[in-house]
Structures are given as C-alpha cells and as structure tokens.
Amino acid sequence: MIRCDSLTKEYGEDGIFDLSFQVSGGQALGILGPAGAGKSLTLRVLLGLIRLDAGEAKMFGMDCWSRRHQIMKRAACCPAVPALEPNATGEGYIRFIARYHGGFNPDKARKLTQRLDISLTGLCRGMNLEQRKKLGLLAALSLDREAVLLDEPMNGMGPLARNALADVIREEQQAGRAILMTSHVLDEVRRACTHIAIIRKGRLVVSQPVDALSLTRQKVYHITFSTPEQAASFAGEWETAVELIGARALVAIPASPQVLIRTLARYTVLDLVGGREETEENFLRFHGDEIV
Amino acid sequence: MIPSLFAFRFTRRLPELLLIMGLAFLTGALAVYMYTPERLDDLRYLRGEMPELFTLLGIEGDSSLDIHLMGILYGSLLPLFMILFQGSAACRLAAMPLQDGGMAMLLSAGHRRSAVLLTLYLNLLAETALVLLACAAGQAILALILFQGFSLLALLRLCLGFFPVMLPYGAFALLMSMWLGSVKGMRRACHAVMLATLLFTFVSRLPGWTRSLRFLSPLTLFRGTELASGSGGWGAALFALLPAAVFLLAALRSFSRREV
Numbered sequence: 001m002i003r004c005d006s007l008t009k010e011y012g013e014d015g016i017f018d019l020s021f022q023v024s025g026g027q028a029l030g031i032l033g034p035a036g037a038g039k040s041l042t043l044r045v046l047l048g049l050i051r052l053d054a055g056e057a058k059m060f061g062m063d064c065w066s067r068r069h070q071i072m073k074r075a076a077c078c079p080a081v082p083a084l085e086p087n088a089t090g091e092g093y094i095r096f097i098a099r100y101h102g103g104f105n106p107d108k109a110r111k112l113t114q115r116l117d118i119s120l121t122g123l124c125r126g127m128n129l130e131q132r133k134k135l136g137l138l139a140a141l142s143l144d145r146e147a148v149l150l151d152e153p154m155n156g157m158g159p160l161a162r163n164a165l166a167d168v169i170r171e172e173q174q175a176g177r178a179i180l181m182t183s184h185v186l187d188e189v190r191r192a193c194t195h196i197a198i199i200r201k202g203r204l205v206v207s208q209p210v211d212a213l214s215l216t217r218q219k220v221y222h223i224t225f226s227t228p229e230q231a232a233s234f235a236g237e238w239e240t241a242v243e244l245i246g247a248r249a250l251v252a253i254p255a256s257p258q259v260l261i262r263t264l265a266r267y268t269v270l271d272l273v274g275g276r277e278e279t280e281e282n283f284l285r286f287h288g289d290e291i292v
Numbered sequence: 293m294i295p296s297l298f299a300f301r302f303t304r305r306l307p308e309l310l311l312i313m314g315l316a317f318l319t320g321a322l323a324v325y326m327y328t329p330e331r332l333d334d335l336r337y338l339r340g341e342m343p344e345l346f347t348l349l350g351i352e353g354d355s356s357l358d359i360h361l362m363g364i365l366y367g368s369l370l371p372l373f374m375i376l377f378q379g380s381a382a383c384r385l386a387a388m389p390l391q392d393g394g395m396a397m398l399l400s401a402g403h404r405r406s407a408v409l410l411t412l413y414l415n416l417l418a419e420t421a422l423v424l425l426a427c428a429a430g431q432a433i434l435a436l437i438l439f440q441g442f443s444l445l446a447l448l449r450l451c452l453g454f455f456p457v458m459l460p461y462g463a464f465a466l467l468m469s470m471w472l473g474s475v476k477g478m479r480r481a482c483h484a485v486m487l488a489t490l491l492f493t494f495v496s497r498l499p500g501w502t503r504s505l506r507f508l509s510p511l512t513l514f515r516g517t518e519l520a521s522g523s524g525g526w527g528a529a530l531f532a533l534l535p536a537a538v539f540l541l542a543a544l545r546s547f548s549r550r551e552v
Contacts, residue, residue: 049396049552073402083393087304099296101401 001025001147001178006055007045016041016202018055023195025146028169028179030189030210031197038202039182040080043151046180047077059147076101077149080182082136086125090135093124097139109142115164129156141168148172150181154188166191221260223249224271234267294403294411301385301415309419312377313426319373320430323365327357328438335364348494357435358446362516366454370427371493371511374420374458375486379479381419382465385412387478390469396552409466409547413540416462424451424458446520453519453529460510460532461486463539470546510535 002023009015016038023029031039044050045057048068057064059071084093098104113120118134127135133156140148153169154162169192173179183189189196190210197207225231228247235242235249243250247270253260257274264272326335332354339346346352350367354360386409389395398408428451435442468482489509496506506512513532518525 044396044552047396047400049399051549051551068399069402069404071402072400077400079393079396079400081393083389083397085300085304085394087307088300096296096300100294100300100398100403 001060002029002046002180003058004042004046004055005057007042007052007057008054009041009045009050009052014038014202016045016199019199019202019204020055021197021204021207023147023178023180025176025178026173027195028173028181028193029195029197030193031180031182031199032184032186032189033182033199034184036201037184037199039184039199040151041202042199043077043149043180043182046149048072073103074145075147075149076140076143076145078133078136078140078151078153080151080155081129082132082139084124084127084132084135086123088124089122090118090120090124090127090131093135094120094139094142098142101143103143103145105142105144108144109138112138112141112168115168116161117164130158130161133157134161137165141172145177147178147180150179152183153181154183154185154192162188163191169193219257219274220250220252221257222271222273223251223264223269225249226268226270230267234263237263293414294407297398297403297408297411298415298418301412302418305381305384305415305419309422313423316373316423316427317430319369320365320427320432321434322430323361323369324357324431324434324438326364327354327360332360344498347497350494350497356520357439357442358450358520359517361431361447362450362520365427365431366450366514366516368490368494370454371490372487374423375461375490376483377423378416378420378458378461379465379482379486381416382462382469382482383475383479385415386466386469387473387475390473390552391475399552405547406544409470409544413462413466413543416466417459420458420462421455424455427451443520446522449519449522450516453516453525454514456529456532456536457510457514459536460539463536463543467539467543467546470543470550473550 004022005020007016007019010017014036019038019042021029021031031042033039041050045052046059046064048064048071051065060074062071064071085096088096094109098106098109112118116134116137118138119131120135124132124135133153137150137153140150150169154165157165166188169179169181173194179193181189181192190213193210195208196210196213198205223231223234225234225247228244231244231247231249235244238251240251240253251260325331335351335354339351346363349363351363352359353363386395389398395408399405428447431447432444435444435447464486465478465482468478468485472478472481489511492505492509493511495502496504496509496512510532513528515525515528519529
C-alpha cells in the first residue's frame, strides 16, 4: 500500500536521504528517530505536501505528489500538532471533517470518543496538546481509510490515553489497514507497531519487525576481579569495549557467553552478574543519547 | 467548489464578519449624514480652502446625494476600507493556514488543490459582497430617514458597480499568500501594493502627467457618475474581471506547485 524508494529531499545538510521502506495492509510501521531525523518530513512527502528531489513515494500504486487527491480518498492522517479551527467546538470540528472528507464512520467515532476519553465540548482554541491530538486522531481514525498516517500520535498524551491508543492502532492494523506512525520513543512503537524503521539524520539505520528487536539485544555482564590489575589485563585481552571501574569490568556481548567464560577461567573472578539488556538501551546504541 | 469547506469557513468567520459589516454599515450611514445641510456647509468650506485635496480624494460635487456619495464614500473611504479588509481576510483564509498547518489539514482530504483555493476565493468574494451590502444598507437606511426623493436604485448601482472592481484585490491577496506564505510578509507586501494602487487612483485625478497612472489601478475602472445616472459604466467595471482572473490563475498555478 505504501512504498518508498530512495526518497531524497534535501534542505542543506538536513532532510531525508535515500530512504526506502514499504508498508502493506495489515502492517503497522513505526518510524523511530530523534527530533530532526526526518520522520515528519517523510510523512509530509507521503501526504503529497512536499515534492521529492529524487526517489519515488507511492501509495496504492499512485505517485504521492501528482495523485495526492486520489490517494487521500483512501488514506487518512493526523499531524503532530493538528491545526484545528480556533473558533469551532470539538464537535463542530468533527462534524466538518465528516462532511469535508466523506466516508465518516459515526459508530466508530462514538466508540473512539469513549475509549480515548475525548471531550468534544469547548472551543478548540482552549484545548491543550493532548486534547488537540485526540481530536485529530478521532478525525483520522473515524474515516475508515485503508491507510492511516500518524505523526507522533502519542506525544503529549497521558499514560492511559497512550495505552488506549496503542490498542486502537493494533486493532486498526489487525483489521487490515496499513498504519505508518512516527515516534521518538521506542516503547510507543514497540507497543503499537508490527515493524520498526529507525532513521537518524534522514537516513535509514535499520528496518525490521518489532519482534526481532529482542533478538538483537545484547547481554551485559558485570565482572568483579580480585585486583584492578586483573581487570585491566582482561580489558586488554577482550576484543570489544570494556568499561572499567576499579576491579570491576562491564562487557556487552551479543551471543553466547561461552567465549567469555573460557576467557574468565584464566582470572580470579570474585563475582559475575549477567542480565538482559533493555531494548531501550539497545536502541540507544544506534542513536547515542538523543532519544528520550 | 467544496460546499462543506465554504460553509465551515463562512460560519467560523461570521462573528468577525458581522463586526466588519457593522463598521461598513456605519461608514455608509456616516457618508449619507455628511450630506445634511450643516455638514455640507462644512465640506464646502473645506473644499474652498483645499480644492486640490478634495480633487485628489475624488470629491467633486454635491449636486445630488449620489454625486456626494460617489466622491466622499466611493472616492476614497470605501476603497481604503475594502482594500484593508480584503488583505486581512485573504491573510486569514490562506496565508495563516499555510503557516499554521491548517492548509496541510485541508489537503489531507481527497480534494484538488485548485478546488480548495477556489473555495477560499469564493469565501472571500462572499465576505466582500456582504460588507459592501452592509455599507449600501447603511446608506439606504439613513437616506430613507433623512431625505426624500433620492434614488435607491442609484445607490444600488454604485454598490454593484463597485463589487467587480474589488475582485482583482482579493485574487491578488491570494496570490501574495501563495507566493510569500508567511503571514507578516504577506500582509506587508499585499497592503503595500494595494495601497499603492489607491495612491495611483488619487494622483491620477490631478491634471498633468499623473493622469496616466490610472492604468495602474483597477479602482479607476469604477465609473461612478455613469453608474449613478444609469447611463453605463458596467463595461469598465466588468473589465476588472480580467485582472482578477489573471491573478487567480497565477495563484492557482503557484499553489499547485507550492510545498505546504
């Protein structure tokens, strides 16, 4: 349904470069990256709002720039900060969206209003980010479109709303829709999506099913040697980076600890603690400390 | 045209529009009030003191209410009012949504860009028509109260003849919104150019080489004397549709290529 081949849009050193991915019906792809990585730009390309310098962005087999109006009859979107009409009430805005877009599902809208705890009373100008976001999501998800593009849908939301939205996105994906969402929080993508694409400085770093994240986890071992000299000697011998704190050493290894155990046999080890690395830490390996 | 967008934008802008219509109503009524004997004496005195200024503003005589209105209202006050109104209305309809993401929301539906922009232009035209009608109502009501035997039809002809002359301004303001995108830049550029045309209209009324500047302003296509007397003036007014169409086409072309 959504196919991007070598998307390139340059704004000096910023932009997106040679970005390729695809999303089929029944898949939810989460594009993950820090602020300025090019996530929203990618979405705007798919919405036909930005013209590419190179590459091809297609939805339903149609070019996103030249056939935007046809594509958007089958797709819906919610921007990072929905631009609502300040003088309209929430209900008035949703009514307008229903008429403007056509194909609105009122039953679904009613259910979503309850599940996401959306208030439709009050003027849009007085709404905070969470309320605006919920209204934008309600508008996008109630349109019953084949593809849904969501820009940072959980940003600014409380934990309850985030959980509820993750469930809604999962249900939409299971109903056969193609979902593309962006986020800078790994946990959000892990909860809502089936696939993950990590981008950094406009380039694709990794693209894989969310389940595969656990396979690439590393294990971190805390080793306490009898002396700091022994720890230093081990650090010199060990092939990958070792963090030394006096007589203690920290090593991360991706596979079996067999080689580590064999190496440690030559030292006097007072203590060895091993554990699974969190996926958030795993993700940080790609991005340094830019991710929340 | 997209009816749902037209209706939504219109109703959302209605409170502000009613306020502007109220101002237009008062402006129209004030212009008629200036035709009462005391005020007229004051005006005559001032004209005697500063004849060039009055010529510049298009106030040429007061032999009848129509002639008086043509000068004091349609000569300077209403063009200035409408130019400022059109610039700010176009800014709210097009430049602001381009800047705050509202236009991206409008384009996230299955409508062509041209349909969206044409609908916004129609919104602008409807608002312009209502403001002009409010002004005409202000004139007619006060004239009915204060004077006998005036021609309501002449007032209506002046109002209707002035409407097409305003169309190029709205289209130009939309074009500026598409070109510049930023609200501040659009407002400045748009008002500067539109007020320059008003200035050209003023100086083209003076004798000498400045008369040729009338070709630079659509306002000079308003032929008040002919319209008020019913002897014509429609051809010139309708000629204003041509620059309006050119500006609108340019705005559509610019919007179709613009990144939002």
